Amino acid sequence: MRFVCFTLMPYRPLDMAERRKHRSAWVVLPNDLYDPVKGADEYDSYMDQLVYAEELGFDAVAVNEHHQTAYGMMPAPNLIASALIQRTKRVKIAILGRALPLVNNPIALAEEFAMLDNMSRGRIIAGFVRGIGTEYHATGINPAFSHEKFQEAHDLIVAAWTRPGPFSFESENYNYRYVNLWPRPYQTPHPPIWIPSQGSSETIRWAADPERRYPFLVTFSAHDLVARYLTMYRDQARELGYEASGDQLGWAAPIYVADTDEQALAEAREGIETLFNEYLSNPWEMMLPPGYTSLESTKRTMKLRAALGGRPGRMTAEALIESGTALIGSPRTVREKIQRMRDQTGLNNLVSMLQFGVLPDHLAKRNMEMFAAEVMPHLRG
Template sequence: MDRLCSRDRRQSRDGIRDDRRVSRGGLLLGRCLHYNSAARKRGNMSEAMRFNAMYFMPYVHLPENHKEFKSTWVNFPNKYYDPAKGHELYQRYLQELVLADRLGFDAIVVNEHHNTVYSMMATPSVIAAAIIPQTQNARICVWGVPPNFMLPNRLAEEYAILDVLSKGRLEVAFPLGTGMEYWSNPVNPATARERFRESLQIILQAWKEDGPTTHYGKFYTYRFLNPWPRPYQRPHPPCYIVGAGSPETIDIAAELGFGYSSVFVPQQRALELNQMLRERAARHGRTVRPDQLPLLTFVYVAETQEQAEKEYIIHLQRFFEDYARSTPQWLAPPGYLSIEQLKIRAAGADKMHGGFDFAAISKSFFIAVGTPEKVANQLGEWAERMGTNHLNNVVHVADMPHWKTVKNMTLYAEEVIPRLRPRAATATKGGTA
């Protein structure tokens, strides 16, 4: 195995490896498991550069007539879901997630979406539970169950179980939920933020206070809040809030001392949101650490720029045109957004839902495609500018096949991470709008 891995790395550097031949022979979980020690050194997570592998787990077998539907969310008929094919996809995706741990990624990120081909992770805690016994070092990030969609005491218990199972490797992010999710869940979007805030209050109370305690609120009443088990990490796992730019969401993160990750917002807006969090956290006497600002990036690494673009762009195009395709109706149900935020979202909707221009999208969002050197330099520049040392790398999109996913993850782990580890110190100095 060691000889095989060394030979593959030499061939990769020489640019002559036939990745299709290497990777299509089967699921490559055995490849290069010894992975170089430089990428395995995690150290203090608040200071070291962090590299996460993020997944959406899409259902890739779209019907030929899928373009007839304006959206692949909410009302896209589930008769097109084949459970047998879904089983095969789950098996493949789970093995790729486990590979991320063995390659040396610092964390594996799973997330929640409903009624869509975009993601088959309607219950990400199930996915997390499936990979915890198969991983040893990577932290497990459940990047987002909207707490206002669930009974908050149940979510507190669920996460505590995962934290104990993983011996303290859990991290959690709390999203309000996309507008599309509210058509699928019986929650009034007009009261979503109030319910969101109260849900977080209950979860933190359940984790931090000795039970039984009580809670009497606007939406929830608990005569006995006494969860078993309690989190392995004390007082609780690291927490973040995920959002798309609403100042109201930033306020909650600042108030609670949570990290914040903006998703699918233009680069300049993401920079402004990070600065907004710093300023509002300071009002509460808090300082935002670089590791509390995870940066969502799309990455693809190949031996040459031409090869990277040839292998990746078609899948990124399908991601935006097909898997993320939605309508203004689904994006913003009545009451979900303020008038001001509705105008902002509407202005940028064509960049995310249904339109594709690689040059324009690459300038707007954090998309790094190319050689290891180029990708490392681009990510390093973004991290320094954003004032973060925490990268959430989307390593698979749309219908990208297994061999490309494994190639991307392996080259990133072997060639990009070692280039970026030493840059953690400079990354913490940026972050001014």
């Protein structure tokens, strides 16, 4: 099993009383609530955590992309990756979430990844996403075209990485007379591509295609949904004529380990509840702007909204643990929950979020140490 240490880099000094006066921590939250001095300290802390993950034996560290939000201070994750390259030697660096439809020039993104891959001597993992609905409010890009822009940008980037240039590329959204990438990627044929998602059936079918076979990561989902979507990926692969390997299946979840279940719950409560209730919470109209999802997905979402009475209530740490959305407990408890999912799905990739919400540095560091010492070794084989 491969273990990835992931952070969102949330802005922890956020005044929560002020935050609650606004409908979201995304897009509409006034940026005068951000203190650059405190923010600089936050970047230092998060970078130190990711560098420490290499010392603890993680296979990879991961960052991602979000815009105009206190939820994650990484609008340019390639910059974070560049800094990590200079401070690490062995660990893979996964950029799990470049939102391709938000990019005006995919060749520039292909160039950036190729540079990073050379600078790290082949330690880069590329993660491609459409970006959640709020990103389209933040950038002013029409979400109705996100699917086609994602696929066309992906095709252009992979072609730029792999085809001898110069060549021309024409699609509905991107037209280039000359595609001739300098530098080329260090890895052959190109950096691995992973696809994080919350379970879109369209995304599963696309990632599982035999021409791609991209690792698919289920994020922020209850245990039953994780098992369902990873099984859906396996079933889709079988329909397409091959058997998906465990290396194509992954799970991303917040995790907290302490000596006992009770201690873990007490220490993780504020962090996990602020993550879901303050940082992640968005009204439906911001999460799912018109055109962002297919008609089928929109109908499913409307049914869910009706079942929840129009808007979900506040989530408790107990409820998040019970659903399996968060893995919080003693080393034995956390190991058993991961192993149970592994037995159900055969997954080989676990993306562990060991700092979340307002969880302070000293607890995040101890959590990383306990997870690395008392969970990872039992699941390596």
